[in-house]
Amino acid sequence: MQFTFSEEQAMAAQALRELLDDVCSGADLRALADGAAGHGTARWERLAAMGLPGALAPEAAGGMALTATDFVLLAEEAGRAALPEPLVAHAGVAVPMLAELAAAAARGNVAQALEQAAAGATIVIVADPCEPFSAGLDCARRVLAGAGPEQVGLFARDELSVSLQASLDPLQPLARVGVPAHRASLLPDQPALARALWQRARLRATAFAAAELLGLAARMVEIAVNYAGERRQFGRPIGSNQAVKHQLATVQVQLEFARPVVYAAAAMLADACTAPPESPVPALTEARIAQARLAAGAAADLAARTAIQVHGAIGYSWELDLQFYAKRAWALGVRHGERGALARRVQQLLLGGIIEPGPDRLFLN
Amino acid sequence: MAIALHYTEAERALRAEARAWLAAHLPRTPLPSFDTRAGFDAHRAWERELHAGGWSMVTWPREYGGRGLNLIEWLIFEEEYHGADAPGRVNQNGLFLFGPTLMEYGTPEQKARFLPRLAAGDDIWAQAWSEPQAGSDLAALRATALPDGDEYVLNGHKIWSSRAVYADWCFGLFRTDAASERHRGLSYVVVPLDAPGVRVRPIAQLDGEPGFAEIFFDAVRVPAANRVGAEGQGWEIAMATAGFERGLMLRSPARFQRTAAKLVALYRRHAADCDPALGAAVAQCWMAADAYALATYRTAARLIAGGRIGVEASLNKVFWSELDLALHRTALSILGARAALLREAPEAAADGGWVEGFLFALAGPIYAGANEIQRNIIAERLLGLPRGPG
Numbered sequence: 001m002q003f004t005f006s007e008e009q010a011m012a013a014q015a016l017r018e019l020l021d022d023v024c025s026g027a028d029l030r031a032l033a034d035g036a037a038g039h040g041t042a043r044w045e046r047l048a049a050m051g052l053p054g055a056l057a058p059e060a061a062g063g064m065a066l067t068a069t070d071f072v073l074l075a076e077e078a079g080r081a082a083l084p085e086p087l088v089a090h091a092g093v094a095v096p097m098l099a100e101l102a103a104a105a106a107r108g109n110v111a112q113a114l115e116q117a118a119a120g121a122t123i124v125i126v127a128d129p130c131e132p133f134s135a136g137l138d139c140a141r142r143v144l145a146g147a148g149p150e151q152v153g154l155f156a157r158d159e160l161s162v163s164l165q166a167s168l169d170p171l172q173p174l175a176r177v178g179v180p181a182h183r184a185s186l187l188p189d190q191p192a193l194a195r196a197l198w199q200r201a202r203l204r205a206t207a208f209a210a211a212e213l214l215g216l217a218a219r220m221v222e223i224a225v226n227y228a229g230e231r232r233q234f235g236r237p238i239g240s241n242q243a244v245k246h247q248l249a250t251v252q253v254q255l256e257f258a259r260p261v262v263y264a265a266a267a268m269l270a271d272a273c274t275a276p277p278e279s280p281v282p283a284l285t286e287a288r289i290a291q292a293r294l295a296a297g298a299a300a301d302l303a304a305r306t307a308i309q310v311h312g313a314i315g316y317s318w319e320l321d322l323q324f325y326a327k328r329a330w331a332l333g334v335r336h337g338e339r340g341a342l343a344r345r346v347q348q349l350l351l352g353g354i355i356e357p358g359p360d361r362l363f364l365n
Numbered sequence: 366m367a368i369a370l371h372y373t374e375a376e377r378a379l380r381a382e383a384r385a386w387l388a389a390h391l392p393r394t395p396l397p398s399f400d401t402r403a404g405f406d407a408h409r410a411w412e413r414e415l416h417a418g419g420w421s422m423v424t425w426p427r428e429y430g431g432r433g434l435n436l437i438e439w440l441i442f443e444e445e446y447h448g449a450d451a452p453g454r455v456n457q458n459g460l461f462l463f464g465p466t467l468m469e470y471g472t473p474e475q476k477a478r479f480l481p482r483l484a485a486g487d488d489i490w491a492q493a494w495s496e497p498q499a500g501s502d503l504a505a506l507r508a509t510a511l512p513d514g515d516e517y518v519l520n521g522h523k524i525w526s527s528r529a530v531y532a533d534w535c536f537g538l539f540r541t542d543a544a545s546e547r548h549r550g551l552s553y554v555v556v557p558l559d560a561p562g563v564r565v566r567p568i569a570q571l572d573g574e575p576g577f578a579e580i581f582f583d584a585v586r587v588p589a590a591n592r593v594g595a596e597g598q599g600w601e602i603a604m605a606t607a608g609f610e611r612g613l614m615l616r617s618p619a620r621f622q623r624t625a626a627k628l629v630a631l632y633r634r635h636a637a638d639c640d641p642a643l644g645a646a647v648a649q650c651w652m653a654a655d656a657y658a659l660a661t662y663r664t665a666a667r668l669i670a671g672g673r674i675g676v677e678a679s680l681n682k683v684f685w686s687e688l689d690l691a692l693h694r695t696a697l698s699i700l701g702a703r704a705a706l707l708r709e710a711p712e713a714a715a716d717g718g719w720v721e722g723f724l725f726a727l728a729g730p731i732y733a734g735a736n737e738i739q740r741n742i743i744a745e746r747l748l749g750l751p752r753g754p755g
Contacts, residue, residue, distance in 0.1 A: 001376060001437050003659075003666040006367040069368050225748045240751040242737070245744030252743055253683050260659035261652075267368045291652045347648045350629060351636070357626040357651050359444035359619035360380070362658050363370045 013073035020081035026321030054118030072266035079212025084171040086136030094124040133174035150191035169331035213296035217303040224307035258295035265292035300329035383445040400574035408455035412486025430484030436665035447619035459490030461614040491529035493537030510539035519585040529578035551599030618658035625654035679739040686729030693723035
């Protein structure tokens, strides 16, 4: 039993944090939101130079063959910076799905697309047929989509009907994706495998969204703590008041008890992904991933509300960069399985007797 | 090393061994409350039995009556212990608070003198910290232990001392420098509760049992060898004890996971006749109990790798105490009108015990430093917010 990250994993996360501090500051986000800058090609190239787009791709496809356990800390950093480009959706979700698809459907164009994606030369995202909206379509050139959950196709963005929606998160607008009905599935005779690939994609998206939410929550606490230490009223910093302290402490408790769940969920996801895609995902793994999203989502939501409240009126203003982190948190909090649906799924597994609770049932074995 | 959430063969074997021993040795009927005379004695006998099996303090070296296990192995033992509904640990303050303190700050002589008897249940320990005017503001304490030759002379009044009514010893904080103030001039001194000049007055808890007590010290003489650490080092040592108390050992996650499992079973039995919305609360409790367990596994791994428990212990204290309340409040909601029945009520039947657990859980946000104080510590020392006006 070993529940600590390796030094390499921690160092990779640290390197990404330093890069994003440099190229993805609040001012960078604001420039993008105000339309003063386009999506950061230069930023994406820096991420690609670190090999991150192909982090989870097989070595044969030019990737780093890392696991979800390696990637979870990177996703947390992307969240922390409210990274506008879909690194997590691409590297964490689409690339592994492309790799699974390439292994299942021996089509040259899939293998080639995987190599291009792993190199970061094209951005690919997953448009889950069970989700109404997808993010990242403003950046992606290719899309994994299906007319239904038993079909999987790889499309150029231009082949799809993409209806961009005005969205809460100004940096990651949502879109509805329409799939042309005449295009056959890449897995025409394997509807069960198609379902399994979508389920895996959803589990990855959920687990890594949890990690992003963790990073966002921590960032918002930091912003609020800084402000509460500087802003003075009644002749002293507002952060010296217990009413302010206790709110932030409560967020920190939620955050720090979401963290191990997110990391455990990633490790269990990594284990599940070593099995062939069509093998069933253990119920405890599924529940743990849902729990991670719920816990990190609750922490990020509370962090956002608390940070805004601590800032007072300026917290409600467009001028404060806090909004980018808060809006990302809220937007992520309703993607990849709406909160209620995830909570109901956990209840179904637990109360229905599919998961037996108990002190010796924390891990699978 | 990277994360690997699988038990090794050796860890699995340990679990099997603990499970088999507990199955063979557990008392056939639940012991009476250790806050009663009979219950206290029965629990002491259980401590001796645990010790005979080598399970009383598994993380200690064998020379002190332990088993030399690491903290992950301790968690596995705790899972089996609570999973089997084994008795509460009447010596928990000694084993989980005083013991680790002595392990870190005690002299070899003190360790040899106290630890084996502690592990064997021969000495049951109470904590003597709070005073009537020094609760959350512990540094306001006034009890003195003034040096007199090779001895200290103790005077003062301690309160809210759990299990002191029947315990053999107490560990306490006393002012060894009469002119000192606040955190300075304090020393960590241990006192036999049958020493001349010690008077223990029981205080009934919310459940009516004398679970804690006042301790009056009237010119009590103890040898200087009863001081742990240096003179004046008391505050530092006490804060280390507080870290154990809040942070790791006193509330191992298995007990909450066991309670969560019982809550799930309770809900399944009553799903047809309670508010279906309670299912969400039950699932939330299970998730929180497992989150606490996962956090503890991470802390254990960090400590095995050479880390220390620091201020983050305050996060734990807030989390487990609120979790314990949520578990019991949810159970009471499921029980409806029967929530108000005590365990011995004829109609409590299999669903009894929750309201007693609820009363006990109410103490959680208060003892080991009230949660308001924990939130101050988190805000000031973990997050770096400015100190308050108070």
